[in-house]
Amino acid sequence: QVQLVESGGGLMQAGGSLRLSCAASGRTFSSYTMGWFRQAPGKEREFVSAISRSVGITYYADSVKGRFTISRDNAKNTMYLQMNSLKPEDTAVYYCAAGLALPGRAPTIATAYDYWGQGTQVTVSS
Secondary structure, eight states, rough: OEEEEEOOEEEETTTOEEEEEEEEEEOOOOOOOEEEEEEEETTTOEEEEEEEESSHHHHHHHOTTTTTEEEEETTTEEEEEEEEEEEEEGOOOEEEEEOOOTTTTTTSGGOOSSSEOOEEEEEOOO
16 A cells, blocks of 8 residues: 655746655555646646656656656655646646556556545646
8 A cells, every 4th residue: 555645736927846746655665656647627637747666767748848857766755746837737736646567557547556646736827
């Protein structure tokens, strides 16, 4: 069992930066692929970014590539999402997720993840 808690969301003007954190419980954090998803009002949850267990292979949605950077610190059981050059369309609830890297699981798909946090609100004003 893994429990995930996001933090770092808030209100920011367009062009600003925020850093989200996802703290995980348990001793097996390094066993999980970690990901960030977001859901805006009236829209479906969408993939933002993911990072592999230990080698640190990263994945990004085209909409955030070049602006967001995902990282993880396995010693601290924590994942981060550095968000720069924020845009109003980045406004959403951001969720972190953890999933075992099983065959056939694509890190960009929500069904690849077994555990989810409660989410943190990010609001970007124009």
